[in-house]
Amino acid sequence: MRTTLIERFQPATFVERGVAIPFTTPMLSGTRARPDDRSGMELVVPNPGSGQGVYVFNWSHLAKFCQPSLHDLALTERVAALRSLTPATIRRVSREVATEGLAGREVALAADRSRGDDEQATVVTNYHLLVRLMRQIAANDPSKFPAERESALLVQRRARESIAIIAPQIGLLPDQLAVNLEELAEICLRVGVGNAGITAQAPLMIKELHRFRAGIAAWVAARDGDRADQARYILSEADALLELAEPLVAASQRRAFDVMQLLRDYSAAPAKLAAEFARTDWLLDGWALMCARWRAAPPDQYDEVIEELAAMLPPMPAEALEWGYRLSVGIERIYRRHVPAGHDWRTGLLAFQGIERGEQALRLTFESAA
Amino acid sequence: MMSLRHEIRSLSSSVRTATDEQIALVVATIDRMEMRGVADALVAPLRGRLRALAVPRPRQLRRLCFEPLDSLIVDSAVWKRAQPFVPRSALVPLFEIMQRENPELCDGGQLLVGPESYPSGRAQLCAKLWLDGARALQSSPAPANWRQTSGLADADYYAIRSVVVVILEQADRLCRLDPRAEERQILAELREILTAAAQGGALAWQAMLVLLFSQSDFVALAVRLGQELATTSALAVGLDAAFKSVSAVLQGKLDLLGDSVSVAPMELANMVDIIVDLEAAAGPRSERKRTAEVLRRNASQLCAKAVARVVEQELIPALKRDGNEPQPEVQSIAETAARSVRALGLVAERLGVSDKYDARARAVVVHLTDTGNCFDPIDRARLLEILGRGSEAQEVLRAFYAARALIV
Numbered sequence: 001m002r003t004t005l006i007e008r009f010q011p012a013t014f015v016e017r018g019v020a021i022p023f024t025t026p027m028l029s030g031t032r033a034r035p036d037d038r039s040g041m042e043l044v045v046p047n048p049g050s051g052q053g054v055y056v057f058n059w060s061h062l063a064k065f066c067q068p069s070l071h072d073l074a075l076t077e078r079v080a081a082l083r084s085l086t087p088a089t090i091r092r093v094s095r096e097v098a099t100e101g102l103a104g105r106e107v108a109l110a111a112d113r114s115r116g117d118d119e120q121a122t123v124v125t126n127y128h129l130l131v132r133l134m135r136q137i138a139a140n141d142p143s144k145f146p147a148e149r150e151s152a153l154l155v156q157r158r159a160r161e162s163i164a165i166i167a168p169q170i171g172l173l174p175d176q177l178a179v180n181l182e183e184l185a186e187i188c189l190r191v192g193v194g195n196a197g198i199t200a201q202a203p204l205m206i207k208e209l210h211r212f213r214a215g216i217a218a219w220v221a222a223r224d225g226d227r228a229d230q231a232r233y234i235l236s237e238a239d240a241l242l243e244l245a246e247p248l249v250a251a252s253q254r255r256a257f258d259v260m261q262l263l264r265d266y267s268a269a270p271a272k273l274a275a276e277f278a279r280t281d282w283l284l285d286g287w288a289l290m291c292a293r294w295r296a297a298p299p300d301q302y303d304e305v306i307e308e309l310a311a312m313l314p315p316m317p318a319e320a321l322e323w324g325y326r327l328s329v330g331i332e333r334i335y336r337r338h339v340p341a342g343h344d345w346r347t348g349l350l351a352f353q354g355i356e357r358g359e360q361a362l363r364l365t366f367e368s369a370a
Numbered sequence: 371m372m373s374l375r376h377e378i379r380s381l382s383s384s385v386r387t388a389t390d391e392q393i394a395l396v397v398a399t400i401d402r403m404e405m406r407g408v409a410d411a412l413v414a415p416l417r418g419r420l421r422a423l424a425v426p427r428p429r430q431l432r433r434l435c436f437e438p439l440d441s442l443i444v445d446s447a448v449w450k451r452a453q454p455f456v457p458r459s460a461l462v463p464l465f466e467i468m469q470r471e472n473p474e475l476c477d478g479g480q481l482l483v484g485p486e487s488y489p490s491g492r493a494q495l496c497a498k499l500w501l502d503g504a505r506a507l508q509s510s511p512a513p514a515n516w517r518q519t520s521g522l523a524d525a526d527y528y529a530i531r532s533v534v535v536v537i538l539e540q541a542d543r544l545c546r547l548d549p550r551a552e553e554r555q556i557l558a559e560l561r562e563i564l565t566a567a568a569q570g571g572a573l574a575w576q577a578m579l580v581l582l583f584s585q586s587d588f589v590a591l592a593v594r595l596g597q598e599l600a601t602t603s604a605l606a607v608g609l610d611a612a613f614k615s616v617s618a619v620l621q622g623k624l625d626l627l628g629d630s631v632s633v634a635p636m637e638l639a640n641m642v643d644i645i646v647d648l649e650a651a652a653g654p655r656s657e658r659k660r661t662a663e664v665l666r667r668n669a670s671q672l673c674a675k676a677v678a679r680v681v682e683q684e685l686i687p688a689l690k691r692d693g694n695e696p697q698p699e700v701q702s703i704a705e706t707a708a709r710s711v712r713a714l715g716l717v718a719e720r721l722g723v724s725d726k727y728d729a730r731a732r733a734v735v736v737h738l739t740d741t742g743n744c745f746d747p748i749d750r751a752r753l754l755e756i757l758g759r760g761s762e763a764q765e766v767l768r769a770f771y772a773a774r775a776l777i778v
Contacts (some may be wrong), residue, residue, distance in 0.1 A: 070755050101748040
């Protein structure tokens with residue numbers, strides 16, 4: 001009989017699974033942070049030997065676990081100071097830390113650019129919501145439809161009129177409704193509204209996942225052995241994720257189409273609506289970094305990267321089953337890692353090069369977000 | 371007036387000390403020449419560095435045919451009889467035999483070197499190319515023009531042929547050796563390769579050992595297996611000779627690196643891996659042990675010299691630049707230099723001489739704590755981190771954050 005002493009990490013909820021932290025230290029690859037009643041935050045680190053199970057410890061003990069990079073130390077401290085741990089807040093903090101230059105100037109530049117683009121995307125989303133709202137109000141009178149290319153002043157006037165009409169219907173003052181629209185823009189930003197439905201982060205991430213999937217599938221086609229099995233497992237997880245994420249993003253985009261209803265729902269229960277739209281974010285959390293790792297690797301390093309990715313694979317919490325997630329069957333996950341004999345793979349030359357690879361991947365995540 | 375030979379010699383000696391960029395330029399120019407002639411002599415002293423620099427070379431069918439033998443090919447002037455190497459001058463006549471005996475070899479091979487090169491199925495095409503080449507040579511006597519084209523005796527043809535045939539026969543297997551595979555799997559593959567080599571004669575056995583001893587991923591296992599398979603005195607002598615040959619090759623490479631203006635840390639790291647493994651496998655054989663120790667000592671000296679050069683000539687001058695210089699460029703230069711220093715430091719650690727590296731790194735720390743240069747605290751902390759001075763880096767960062775908090 002085979003006895004397994006270390007159990008596989010199988011969280012019940014996404015919060016329990018934690019949020020992926022884009023660390024650059026190879027030993028911390030795939031690490032997640034989750035709230036802890038006592039200390040505020042704990043880290044969930046995949047077994048560095050790529051065996052089953054995870055290490056769970058208070059964030060303040062990070063330096064005892066391994067020698068983290070300066071970027072990772074600063075990032076951990078900022079993340080620990082957060083009141084709410086969500087993929088969105090981690091993204092913001094990660095960008096702040098990267099902009100300072102602790103992961104190098106190239107990463108800082110990419111992070112800074114992505115911040116500007118995000119701010120612009122929020123304004124655009126707000127505009128699309130407003131235009132959509134105006135169209136909904138003027139549905140019975142096509143003459144009042146906002147033209148495709150109207151002057152900014154005319155759009156502003158029409159917007160004010162529309163807000164004045166809809167606000168009493170929802171039981172809000174016009175100013176409050178304008179604020180709500182701005183907050184809705186933040187909520188809908190990731191899935192995209194109107195024209196941004198193609199260029200928003202979630203649809204772009206889906207596209208990136210398809211590319212990632214195709215790349216690994218091509219690599220694994222003529223291979224066998226442990227790594228090929230690990231790659232096939234990654235593929236099956238990516239497939240299951242796409243099967244769930246694609247309709248979810250499409251449904252969220254459809255939902256954002258009815259802005260009046262969205263405003264009503266938001267006024268009634270803002271947290272509920274925010275949570276509904278954040279589903280894709282939680283679902284796709286951690287995959288951007290995995291895609292970037294794959295993209296940053298030269299073909300002669302694919303073997304090592306496949307092992308890294310297999311270790312980074314986020315476990316799907318039971319909560320996802322309620323959203324329609326199907327478990328992978330028939331493909332067993334392999335917990336194994338090959339290390340070169342006689343080399344210090346945790347602190348030696350390999351680890352040193354690993355940090356550089358981690359920084360490149362981090363840069364790519366910001367560039368994909370731009 | 372200087373004779374052509376003198377001119378070439380003088381040019382060769384200046385090329386030897388050329389920078390990486392200059393070397394790439396020289397090689398590209400020579401590769402573009404239709405008639406290379408004596409210009410080939412210019413490339414000769416650079417061959418050791420070309421691989422490390424990954425200078426792109428034009429794809430030629432002949433180069434591809436002898437690719438598996440790459441680390442055994444030596445300059446004809448240094449080639450000696452009864453040694454497991456192949457003189458460069460032998461390649462042309464050998465290739466002519468392969469072409470003559472096997473015309474279709476060219477058709478398949480041209481696919482691999484044509485403009486649409488590296489098509490799918492490259493591995494299979496290469497495997498066929500090498501195997502057909504080996505078969506063609508196997509049955510061919512010394513060609514009539516052998517002496518004239520290679521400058522070697524007929525007897526040399528048969529010795530060289532025995533090496534080339536065995537390596538080409540095993541080339542596909544050698545290519546498919548996966549350093550990341552399980553040890554027993556690698557051992558099984560190596561056993562088959564070495565058994566086949568042993569059947570090819572004493573020189574082929576030696577050559578195969580040299581080839582495997584030159585690969586850091588397989589040297590330890592190859593030594594182990596070589597000892598196990600050397601059941602006859604001829605094979606045992608061959609093993610010793612292979613050990614000596616590899617040591618000589620490594621020493622040559624160390625000399626070459628010592629002469630060049632820059633040392634590629636990864637190339638040195640690779641060589642050090644081989645040296646450390648050879649030393650560990652030397653066992654009780656004191657002669658082998660002594661040879662490996664000498665290599666280790668020389669590698670340590672080279673490493674220390676390289677660290678000193680990068681620190682004194684690249685890193686510290688970058689750190690001494692004043693605040694008026696554009697930061698991104700200087701930071702980029704400093705970061706590249708710091709990475710080289712750190713990589714060399716890790717090589718030094720593997721060689722057990724990290725104290726020399728530490729002394730140099732301390733000198734850099736002094737410059738990095740000087741706030742008069744053009745680097746901001748974050749840049750300085752990052753450079754310290756790259757150099758492996760984590761605690762100093764954290765101190766710089768803490769002071770910076772504390773000062774910023776006060777300002778806020």
